[in-house]
Amino acid sequence: MDALLRAQEAAAPEVGRGRLAEYIPSLGAVDPRQFGMVIASCDGQVHVLGDADVRFSVQSISKVFTLALVVAAEGEDIWDRVSREPSGNPFNSFLQLDQEEGRPRNPFINAGALVVTDRLHSLTGNAYGALRDLMRRESRNADVDSDPAVARSELEVGHRTTALAHLLASYGNLECPVDQVINQYVAQCALSMTCRELALAGLFLARDGVLSDATRLLSARQTKRINAVMLTCGTYDSAGEFAYRVGLPAKSGVGGGILAVIPDRGVACVWSPALGPSGSSAAGLAALDAFTTYSDWTVF
Numbered sequence: 447m448d449a450l451l452r453a454q455e456a457a458a459p460e461v462g463r464g465r466l467a468e469y470i471p472s473l474g475a476v477d478p479r480q481f482g483m484v485i486a487s488c489d490g491q492v493h494v495l496g497d498a499d500v501r502f503s504v505q506s507i508s509k510v511f512t513l514a515l516v517v518a519a520e521g522e523d524i525w526d527r528v529s530r531e532p533s534g535n536p537f538n539s540f541l542q543l544d545q546e547e548g549r550p551r552n553p554f555i556n557a558g559a560l561v562v563t564d565r566l567h568s569l570t571g572n573a574y575g576a577l578r579d580l581m582r583r584e585s586r587n588a589d590v591d592s593d594p595a596v597a598r599s600e601l602e603v604g605h606r607t608t609a610l611a612h613l614l615a616s617y618g619n620l621e622c623p624v625d626q627v628i629n630q631y632v633a634q635c636a637l638s639m640t641c642r643e644l645a646l647a648g649l650f651l652a653r654d655g656v657l658s659d660a661t662r663l664l665s666a667r668q669t670k671r672i673n674a675v676m677l678t679c680g681t682y683d684s685a686g687e688f689a690y691r692v693g694l695p696a697k698s699g700v701g702g703g704i705l706a707v708i709p710d711r712g713v714a715c716v717w718s719p720a721l722g723p724s725g726s727s728a729a730g731l732a733a734l735d736a737f738t739t740y741s742d743w744t745v746f
Contacts, residue, residue: 448740449736449737449740449741449743450483450485450493450495450737452736452737452739452740453483453495453716453732453733453734453736453737453740454481454483454495454496454733455736456732456733456735456736457481457483457716457718457729457730457732457733457736458481458729459732460718460720460728460729460731460732461478461479461480461481461718461720461729462478462479462718462720462729463720463728463729464478464720464721464722464727464728465720465721466478466719466720466721467505467700467701467719467721467725469603470596470599470600470603470700471599471602471603472503472593472595472596472598472599472600473503473505473596473599473700473701473719476502476701476702476719477719478718478719478720480496480497480500480717480718480719481495481496481497481716481717481718481729481733482494482495482496482497482498482499482500482640482641482716482717482718483495483496483498483641483714483715483716483717483733484498484641484642484644484645484714484715484716485645485712485713485714485737485743486642486645486646486648486649486712486713486714486715487711487712488649488652488653488710488711488712491712492642492645492646494641494642497641497717498640498641498642498717499640499641499642500640500717501593501638501639501640501643502638502639502640502701502702502703502717502719503593503596503635503636503637503638503699503701504635504637504638504639504644504699504701504703505635505636505699505700505701505703506537506554506559506635506697506698506699506700507644507697507698507699507701507703507704507705508577508634508635508637508699509553509554509558509559509562509634509697510554510648510651510672510676510680510697510705511577511580511581511647511648512559512562512563512566512573512577512634513553513562513672513675514650514651514663514664514672515566515570515576515577515580515663516562516565516566516569517664517668517672518663518664518668519566519569519570520569521668524553524561524562524565527549527561527565527619528549528550528552528553528558528561528562529546529549529550529551529552529558530552530553530675530678530679531551531552531678531679532551532552532678532679532683532685532686533551533552533555533679533683534683535551535555535683536682536683536725537554537555537556537682537683537725538555538556538606538607538610539555540609540610540613543557543610543613543614544613547617548613548614548616548617548618548619549617549619550614551679552675552678552679553675553679554675554676554679554680554697555679555682556606556607556610557610557613557614559631560607560610560611560614560620560627560631561614561619561620563627563630563631563634564614564620564621564622564627565621566630567621567622567626567627567630568621568622572630573630573631573634574592574630574633574634577634577637578590578591578592578637580647581637581639581643581647583657583658583659584646584647584648584649584650584657584658585639585642585643585644585646585647586646586658587643590637590638590639590643591637591638592633592634592636592637592638593636593637593638594636596635596636596638597632597633597636600632600635600636601628601629601632604628604632607628607631607632608624608628611624611627611628611631612624635699641703641715641716641717642715644703644705644715645705645712645713645714645715646658646713648705648707648713648715649712649713650663650664650669651669651672651673651695651707651709651713652707652708652709652710652711652712652713653710654666654669654670654709654710655668655669670709673695673707673709674695676695676696676697676707677689677694677695677696677745680695680696680697680698681696681697681698681704681724681726682698682724682725682726683724684723684724684726687724688726688731691731691734691735692706692731692734692735692738693738693744693745693746694706694707694708694714694734694738694743694744694745695707695709695745696734698725698726698727698730700721700725701717701719702717702718702719702720702721702727702730703715703716703717703727703730704716704717704726704727704730704731704734706734708743708744708745709745711743712743714734714737714743716729716730716733716734717730718730718733
């Protein structure tokens with residue numbers, strides 16, 4: 447696939463350029479000179495580049511899947527507790543949450559993801575277990591799990607996330623005890639997967655909500671709406687720039703991964719740990735920009 451090679455060429459100067467997520471010590475110790483990319487198509491083809499089978503911490507990419515599980519379980523109810531608007535502020539900001547009386551701007555900033563995890567935990571009794579089961583099934587790898595070292599690292603330094611959870615609770619927007627929500631949320635973010643595994647796991651978002659066994663997790667309408675929120679809110683406070691350059695629904699994580707959806711075509715997953723100013727992978731952004739420029743895999 448020529449566009450994939452173009453993506454690799456565009457990413458090469460950016461690999462290792464930027465900063466690691468050093469505020470989480472385990473992520474700050476990762477070799478920044480790694481790069482992997484996978485294109486998984488709805489017809490079963492998988493194209494692989496570089497370090498596509500190296501596991502990394504998915505971090506905020508997990509938020510797409512927990513949202514999907516909650517929407518699958520109870521439809522639109524979660525939107526009574528979380529908005530669908532871009533935040534324009536850092537992903538761990540308190541400002542809007544307090545101004546808007548504990549209703550997070552969207553499910554992909556930390557406060558919104560805490561509310562979604564809280565609801566999934568209420569629905570299932572084990573939010574992380576529900577997520578892990580979905581990821582294992584769709585990635586076809588029963589070994590997928592949370593990295594305990596990353597989880598410990600996040601718990602040790604996660605004062606801001608815990609404070610966000612307490613602020614949510616003070617506004618009555620958490621159902622479960624704060625400690626339970628934090629433990630589930632941290633385990634979720636510490637999920638360790640490869641580009642190949644993540645791409646396969648995310649294919650239902652390109653197939654109108656249909657899972658790998660041909661059963662339906664989401665309706666076509668629900669899938670469209672999750673993809674829409676990914677397009678407008680999935681890359682922190684640079685969603686406009688990402689949409690301008692890449693033009694795909696996507697979710698990034700501070701572990702260096704980006705998952706992008708091409709409806710009815712497939713999924714792209716790229717990983718390189720060094721982050722640009724907004725907290726998304728610098729090389730990953732360059733790769734996806736080139737891929738959509740030199741292919742017809744775009745929504746525009």
